[in-house]
Amino acid sequence: QVQLVESGGGLVQTGGSLRLSCTASGRTFNTYARAWFRQVPGEEREFVAVIGWSGSSSDYADSVKGRFTISRDNAKNTVYLQMNSLKPEDTAVYYCAAGANPNRRAPLEYAYWGQGTQVTVSS
Numbered sequence: 303q304v305q306l307v308e309s310g311g312g313l314v315q316t317g318g319s320l321r322l323s324c325t326a327s328g329r330t331f332n333t334y335a336r337a338w339f340r341q342v343p344g345e346e347r348e349f350v351a352v353i354g355w356s357g358s359s360s361d362y363a364d365s366v367k368g369r370f371t372i373s374r375d376n377a378k379n380t381v382y383l384q385m386n387s388l389k390p391e392d393t394a395v396y397y398c399a400a401g402a403n404p405n406r407r408a409p410l411e412y413a414y415w416g417q418g419t420q421v422t423v424s425s
Contacts, residue, residue, distance in 0.1 A: 304328035304414060306398050311419030314388055318423070322383040324398030324416055331400045331414070336374055336381035339409060340394035340421075347397065349407040351383060361405050366392075388423045396421050 310322040322338070337352035351372040353360045360372050371384040381398060396419050399412035406412075 306400065306414055306416035308396065308398050308416045308419040311396060311421045313422045313424065315424050316389060318388050319384070319386045320388065320421060322385065322396055322398075322419060322421075324381045324383075326379040326400065326414075330376075330379055332376040332379070334400045334402055334414075335404050335406065336372075337399045337401065337406075337412060338372060338381075338383045339397045339399060340392075341397065341418075342394045347409050348394075349409075350396070352405050352407070353381065354404050359405060361407070363407075385421070388421075390423045390425045392421060393423050394421060395419065 305327045308324045314320055333355045338350040339347045340350050341347040349363050351362045353372045353374050357374050369387045374381045398416045400414040401412035403411050
């Protein structure tokens, strides 16, 4: 059974930092793009960041560029999202995903999803 499990979410004050992790089990995703999305209740799932299979390429939403960093450790089948200078508008459920096509922003491009982890930024 393939699973993606996120961790590291929580409550943080404005300007603070969090590091999300997403570890896969059941298969290896070393040749897959790994991405982070987020979703607020009542809104569509929003692209945050994606990293290519080798880790040499990445793409970010404009809203997080310069504050968030995506990285991966293929030996651990894990992708990370370092979030700095957090703002209240970053509050959402954060989902990790894995997809076969490189550096795509659309949720439909991703076949595998985690269950999500809540990030809440207080003002």
